[in-house]
Amino acid sequence: MSTILIVDSERASREPVVRQLRGEGYRVREAQDCQTADRLLGEHCPELLMLDWTLPDMAGLEYVERLRRREGLRPPRVIMVSRRYDVRNVVRALDSGIDDFIARPYRAAELLARVRATLRRPPILPVTGLLQVGAVAMDRIAHRVQINGQETSLAPAEYRLLEFLLAHPGRVHSRAQLLARVWGREHGVSPRTVDVHVRRLRQVLEPHALEGMIETIRGFGYRLQVNAETVANAG
Incomplete structure (x- = not known):
């Protein structure tokens, strides 16, 4: 134990x-x-x-x-x-x-x-190498993303957002935290920016029945779910 x-x-x-x-x-x-x-x-x-x-x-x-x-x-x-x-x-x-x-x-x-x-919750993997939660895998060295074994193309912002979520599975992140960690000091970004890119990531996950992986926590922000249902859908 x-x-x-x-x-x-x-x-x-x-x-x-x-x-x-x-x-x-x-x-x-x-x-x-x-x-x-x-x-x-x-x-x-x-x-x-x-x-x-x-x-x-x-x-x-x-x-x-x-x-x-x-x-x-x-x-x-x-x-x-x-x-x-x-x-x-x-x-x-x-x-x-x-x-x-x-x-x-x-x-x-x-x-x-x-x-x-x-x-x-699974352990957070090192910065180098593979990040994986369920059927979603990211090779940060080769800069590749696979969902259910199929290579998937992501825009740079969606890639960075997914990378952060995969590195911190099961944790709740506020919009302010995501802005700071994913977009840094970029100009012209707002909490609405996070919502837009989360929606786009969900659209990428939807064909694999995984759009529910990114959960909205009302009043706080977002969380990448790690549970039996997610794994089952990923299977």
Whole structure:
């Protein structure tokens, strides 16, 4: 089973989560602050990091951003936990690439479902080589895209957008984030630009019954779906 690292300064908050996860067969490690988490990350290489929004030595979001800049570390998937629901914090977390966000109080069944869903997502592949989700494959060295084994031609903007989505499957991306990561500082682009190119990508996927792969998340943005239905349609 997967290893999960829980980072929370309050023991009373950690203990029930640890029991629930161990009861499901997961290997669980605990840290009360970021310094301890650093040591445990090096020792155990967890697949999932669950950490509190507020920690004694550093904000949770800041800690995740620091981890992603660290050389030689395979970044784990991340579920951010908050003591209250604040839509601004949710947006900040998802925009930064956090895999999921959950606010207390929550039911054990919901937490376990979110853990399972996050761990099911395929790993992000290196910058060189092949990116593939279901039947959609991209060779970034040869600059080629195949859908169900058929080579597909894409305009440059659609190619860059698909590349970003394939590199971050299952994550929600706001229009602002997609603009920044795909179009950069290009002039004349707007949130509407993202919608137009998403629609064009869906038109490319439609003949293969895969247009639903790019999911609209109302109020947030878009997500490349990774689930049984997508794989079945790809088959």
